[in-house]
Amino acid sequence: xxxxxxxxxxxxxxxxxxxxxxxxxxxxxxxxxxxxxxxxxxxxxxxxxxxxxxxxxxxxxxxxxxxxxxxxxxxxxxxxxxxxxxxxxxxxxxxxxxxxxxxxxxxxxxxxxxxxxxxxxxxxxxxxxxxxxxxxxxxxxxxxxxxxxxxxxxxxxxxxxxxxxxxxxxxxxxxxxxxxxxxxxxxxxxxxxxxxxxxxxxxxxxxxxxxxxxxxxxxxxxxxxxxxxxxxxxxxxxxxxxxxxxxxxxxxxxxxxxxxxxxxxxxxxxxxxxxxxxxxxxxxxxxxxxxxxxxxxxxxxxxxxxxxxxxxxxxxxxxxxxxxxxxxxxxx
Amino acid sequence: xxxxxxxxxxxxxxxxxxxxxxxxxxxxxxxxxxxxxxxxxxxxxxxxxxxxxxxxxxxxxxxxxxxxxxxxxxxxxxxxxxxxxxxxxxxxxxxxxxxxxxxxxxxxxxxxxxxxxxxxxxxxxxxxxxxxxxxxxxxxxxxxxxxxxxxxxxxxxxxxxxxxxxxxxxxxxxxxxxxxxxxxxxxxxxxxxxxxxxxxxxxxxxxxxxxxxxxxxxxxxxxxxxxxxxxxxxxxxxxxxxxxxxxxxxxxxxxxxxxxxxxxxxxxxxxxxxxxxxxxxxxxxxxxxxxxxxxxxxxxxxxxxxxxxxxxxxxxxxxxxxxxxxxxxxxx
Numbered sequence: 001x002x003x004x005x006x007x008x009x010x011x012x013x014x015x016x017x018x019x020x021x022x023x024x025x026x027x028x029x030x031x032x033x034x035x036x037x038x039x040x041x042x043x044x045x046x047x048x049x050x051x052x053x054x055x056x057x058x059x060x061x062x063x064x065x066x067x068x069x070x071x072x073x074x075x076x077x078x079x080x081x082x083x084x085x086x087x088x089x090x091x092x093x094x095x096x097x098x099x100x101x102x103x104x105x106x107x108x109x110x111x112x113x114x115x116x117x118x119x120x121x122x123x124x125x126x127x128x129x130x131x132x133x134x135x136x137x138x139x140x141x142x143x144x145x146x147x148x149x150x151x152x153x154x155x156x157x158x159x160x161x162x163x164x165x166x167x168x169x170x171x172x173x174x175x176x177x178x179x180x181x182x183x184x185x186x187x188x189x190x191x192x193x194x195x196x197x198x199x200x201x202x203x204x205x206x207x208x209x210x211x212x213x214x215x216x217x218x219x220x221x222x223x224x225x226x227x228x229x230x231x232x233x234x235x236x237x238x239x240x241x242x243x244x245x246x247x248x249x250x251x252x253x254x255x256x257x258x259x260x261x262x263x264x265x266x267x268x269x270x271x272x273x274x275x276x277x278x279x280x281x282x283x284x285x286x287x288x289x290x291x292x293x294x295x296x297x298x299x300x301x302x303x304x305x306x307x308x309x310x311x312x313x314x315x316x317x318x319x320x321x322x323x324x325x326x327x328x329x330x331x332x
Numbered sequence: 333x334x335x336x337x338x339x340x341x342x343x344x345x346x347x348x349x350x351x352x353x354x355x356x357x358x359x360x361x362x363x364x365x366x367x368x369x370x371x372x373x374x375x376x377x378x379x380x381x382x383x384x385x386x387x388x389x390x391x392x393x394x395x396x397x398x399x400x401x402x403x404x405x406x407x408x409x410x411x412x413x414x415x416x417x418x419x420x421x422x423x424x425x426x427x428x429x430x431x432x433x434x435x436x437x438x439x440x441x442x443x444x445x446x447x448x449x450x451x452x453x454x455x456x457x458x459x460x461x462x463x464x465x466x467x468x469x470x471x472x473x474x475x476x477x478x479x480x481x482x483x484x485x486x487x488x489x490x491x492x493x494x495x496x497x498x499x500x501x502x503x504x505x506x507x508x509x510x511x512x513x514x515x516x517x518x519x520x521x522x523x524x525x526x527x528x529x530x531x532x533x534x535x536x537x538x539x540x541x542x543x544x545x546x547x548x549x550x551x552x553x554x555x556x557x558x559x560x561x562x563x564x565x566x567x568x569x570x571x572x573x574x575x576x577x578x579x580x581x582x583x584x585x586x587x588x589x590x591x592x593x594x595x596x597x598x599x600x601x602x603x604x605x606x607x608x609x610x611x612x613x614x615x616x617x618x619x620x621x622x623x624x625x626x627x628x629x630x631x632x633x634x635x636x637x638x639x640x641x642x643x644x645x646x647x648x649x650x651x652x653x654x655x656x657x658x659x660x661x662x663x664x
Contacts, residue, residue, distance in 0.1 A: 041493035042486050093451050119425050119451055120488050126458055127481035130465075134475030142474050143466030149459035154374050156452050161373035 065192025155179025182214025212304035397524025487511025514546025544636035
């Protein structure tokens, strides 16, 4: 199974979230109040989406960054709920995209309903995040989240454009995941600092931390999609292969394969002649691709942690460090 | 064909937009600069979506409301481009929803590409609107647009929930279209006034004007979908019937049909036994349903125009009145 999946669980997260446990409960209450409607059909969908987010990593990031760099204020609750709504909107729309059948052990909106409903529910969550942003006294969060949301969409679209491109290189891959995943985690940590009154250097360090964390999480997520166990992960896996998305271990596998093997590896990725994940496993076992991807993720985690040195030591800073390390241990 | 479709054309609009012609050109330039990307695939999609909006009615509404009630300032350009981006995002997502093959004589994103791309392009346009909102000095537009966007999604979802419900009544119908269409036109006119320095009463009148206008436009749109000509309209028609969306003329037809005819009318709507629009035409010709829907639209136009009396006479106010009347004449 390789060293990627040593068993990061929800229990670890509960411990890491301890410095902001009560604050996270308030964010959940805020999300609950936002995710309701006087129309039964809409209300049912909104309540369903409340359960999709799962780990609440992005709200935790906002709150921990605030606590680690200054004063946690009212605006942080609003921002934390806002980023979770944006994240959930992308999950709902991802389920349209990936035709995934399972996510977080809860039926996807898309398999329970249809594509139309999923698209509109995602839009509703996005609109709701806009309502929350509007409640803030100033426009700094709106500006930063707009930029991040734009990058996320661009990253996803670049990924679509590169589908089936077996020449995709590491730079392209890291550019795409920096946009589609790390832009939002970067802005979570940055806004945590900004609204806590942290100085410019600390905000930049937090933004960098969030970015490195996001990249590490995405590499781990891509490894999980290739190697993980659906039962443990609680979601459909192997979807990257189905969509011919080349991820880091496969890019490495192709880059290091002998010329004479390359065609067979591409065939395994394309699923010509049987189970993709099984066929690939034997190629992966004979290469350094999984260990290499793991090492790249570790390097990003190390950079994330080194950026935290610009903040004073505190329980919240320790939790941020633990969150970065969690990326390497996650199974879900 | 009835009095609904007497031939409102793009030429009429050019005339109505005259008091803000140069300002609309600046909004178009702003949209062009927003709808570009350094990634070719993304850039092509963004540029494609620039052409989808068509009439630019919502930006015109912002600018005319501003000019009719106070001073047109820098913020109005930003808001006008923002609402057009939101509107275009909903069109792109509508094309996923309605499986429409044509819109504005341009191939839909969805028929040129796939559902995934359409969902992400709509999200990108929404994200881009957020970036623009973030450029404003304050959060009033963000707050108002968040509320409007939420209502739009709720309205669309309520419409999905009521699909195939042949007991849908007029109140339900008007509630749905007020949310899905008129919430945005209301906020366009309101924000035009708000940022122009109009007083509270004038802003409320403009909001009401935008709402009545939106309702009238939607009723006209629904009549067009039932009775219009695809070649002239430049988009797929009859999609409401395909999706079993009951619109005002059909609600009236069912409400006034003899008990013994009701089943046959429902069959015609369901398309049991041939071309829906043809089968319905013979029922509509023998009822007051089309004239009734037209009269209801006219009543909303009259209410819209009466609200304009709270503004001083001006070329811009005359254009707003003309825009409301256009709803009754539109063929596109």
